[in-house]
Amino acid sequence: MNEIKIFSPATVANVSCGYDVLGFCLDTKGDEMIIRKTKEKGVKITKIVGAELPFETKNNVAGVAALAILDAANADFGVEVEIYKNIKPGSGVGSSSASASGTVFAINELLGRPFNKQQLTLFGMKGEAVASGVEHADNVAPGIFGGFTLVKSLEPLKIVQLPTPSELYATVIHPQIEIKTSEARNILPDEIPLSNAIKQWANLGSLISGLYTDNYELIADSLHDHIVEPYRSQLIPHFKEVREAAIKNGALGCGISGSGPSVFALSKGVEMAHNVADAMNTVYSNTEIEFDIYVSKINTEGIKIIHKK
């Protein structure tokens, strides 16, 4: 195999009650990438379509992730990388992570799959750090593992794969405003009330129980964020109305995707997810803000191979 084309999906991190640890993988939104073996070692970004991103390997998320895996494998070849961005950078659904995790997944295939998913997540995190300054796994892991993932710890990296109830669908709205990651981070307090922390871990515990038992009622009852949402929702115009409209129209829950500005909802069944999309649409149609809405099943496979040759 000399060339592989992949679909690298968008991902939703935090998921209301799982700040910094929980994430899930989308299916209808994602980038495409072509990775080609080259005789010359090293990594060249040869094409970027759909976004303005740096071509210099060391400044590019995909470039750094590619170097990390090629280096670890002591590969006798290099790669050239074409990136077809469909996930807008800064939209809050793991745009940089999709580039990073897609690259390492693809190169692992070209290498004959020497690395497991946990190792691929580590390489992907190296790329992710170029964009965010920190090695996060909450978007990289659901892209590579698929479905719902729990980042149990970063050092050492331990990812727990969680089950996905089959009727679970996501609706995502992306209000096209800019939230600086630094602002989203600085708005959070260093200390939180113990009483709120208890509510949060009770909800995360019951959400995970709900995922294992296909208990949609329990999932709905658990999708609350007592820690981050009260702060970050201030940065997203009309968040409360969107959330209210989603819940009122049948969503199990609704919260901020990653650090925003995208907002996700989870629903039981694709029909409900479309009703929620309509309700979100109505809220934002009354504003000046451009936006984009999509419905997706939860992607339990993660990154997908489009072709190999």
Add this chain to the structure above:
Amino acid sequence: MNEIKIFSPATVANVSCGYDVLGFCLDTKGDEMIIRKTKEKGVKITKIVGAELPFETKNNVAGVAALAILDAANADFGVEVEIYKNIKPGSGVGSSSASASGTVFAINELLGRPFNKQQLTLFGMKGEAVASGVEHADNVAPGIFGGFTLVKSLEPLKIVQLPTPSELYATVIHPQIEIKTSEARNILPDEIPLSNAIKQWANLGSLISGLYTDNYELIADSLHDHIVEPYRSQLIPHFKEVREAAIKNGALGCGISGSGPSVFALSKGVEMAHNVADAMNTVYSNTEIEFDIYVSKINTEGIKIIHKK
């Protein structure tokens, strides 16, 4: 049926990473109680063996719990209650809770089971409040439901029953010192670092995943307490040595039971649990403190009926 005799087990609350929400039920340690119908309405505590506890109905945990359920059922009879305490009050394994939950379970049987487990937990909490001043469910719920339980919320009360891996055994050591509940509570901070809270909910999430998947390695990896143990362990002499000895001798994890002074360990298999008991024994045998150690399987049934007539 006019009389029922039950076994009401001891319970372990908090379980390292599940402060205020998680608990499990023991099997070898528990009280016995006889509850007998009387023509006269109301509740009489007629016998208390094994502990000095108030006989006045309104000051007795079992008495208050009994009144709560009889009142809710609008019962046309009263009860007399005999309590054979085997769980020492103040030992940290749900002594008051066992009296409360045992009473409501037994009276529900005498009534013909009109109430479900969640409702029984609510009645039990009324009794528990007599002892602790607050309506807690983290010991009442595992006694009534059996196995592992998650108190998802108190208002409204929602209990999530979790699965119990079949080879899981507990070892409990009770150092016979007094810790005042008020002291155990006041030693905790009102605010905690967000970074520690994240570690705690990551661990609770992975522990629950481990319970669903019989993953003993993941359970072991999750049984850490970043929130409460650093404070409360100061109140328990030799806690660190006991913990180290337990882990070194094969325990999956070891932490404070409830607010102490009892310390619990979880092990895979009864043999390992006995090894852990020996190791704990060695630590405390070198001190002046009296102590008591027991091994128990996790009791998935909860309160048990000894006889009815």
